[in-house]
Amino acid sequence: MIYVICGPTASGKSTLAYKLKKYFDCPVINCDSFQIYKELNIGTAKPTSDELKEGNYYLYNLISASSSMSIFDFQKIFRTTIDNLLKTNKNIVVVGGSGLYIKSSFYDYQFVEDEQFVKLPEAFEKMSNHELYMHLQKIDEGSAVKLHENNRKRVMRALEISLSGTGKKSEFEEKQKHVCLYKDATFIGLDINRENLYKKINDRVEEMFSLGLEKEAKDLLKEFGPDTQALQAIGYKEFAKYNEEEVKDKIKQFSRNYAKRQMTFFKNQFEEIKWFSSIDEAYSFCINQ
């Protein structure tokens, strides 16, 4: 059985994963977009280095903060990893707060292969949001209706894919069946009462500060610069933008906002998640299956 643990930040996913790992003596695969970076520790609430030393943890500390990874890369490495582990393990735990990483790994999301994938010509960079959107309407109406013209990032992506010569982005998506590829996956969600969750988030940020988040973040910002992909993580980017007085509150606030976005994604993108309001309930459900 594959147990896929979903939920917002600070809901207790890692704790549940660890308990299940102990119970089943099974591997744990990370599905979190920022725990893949070696240098980011305190702010990403990664399992402790002692825990990681126990072994049987996968896709943690994959790459350096100086590099970055796309969803395409992650999907590939995730599938290779889990397919290998499935040969020798009856149970596997997958944990992560990055809903899209989970979805693209478990569902038949398809991406244009690297060889065909071309970056948008520079001329597009200079266009206004509206101009870009008009362009997209012409070449991929299907994608355009799903996007808002202010969402420049996505409009550009859709253009990029359609211009890669492999067909329109919307056609690409229509071909997919939108079903889970792994038949024995059980999706477990942790849905903590909002008020308690926010309190846990605030408390955890306090704890991160006492563990030395400020030093970790500032050192990394100095080493890699504030534009680094890895340092766009909540708990890091704020040190480059806010003064001492505001930083902590901003990190708390952005974490709360993020938790809400995560819940929206999990609730509305995964029909198969079984929701539990506590770690213990989820744990006993898993071990009694």
Place this chain on the structure above:
RNA sequence: GGCCCGGUAGCUCAGCAGGUAGAGCAAAGGACUGAAAAUCCUUGUGUCGCCGGUUCGACCCCGGCUUGGGCCA
């Protein structure tokens, strides 16, 4: 004790010849297929400090009270 300025959304404030209010931030809800801890969309929030008066009608004018700040005794 006297004089002056203020009390309007969770916060900072705007507003009006008298026709029961609006910005920013916060917050809530939503979208999501190569940056996803990212990116984007939508939406209110109200005894206009309290009591009375004038008025067809008061957040606005008048009186009193209350409360915060400043100045003078």
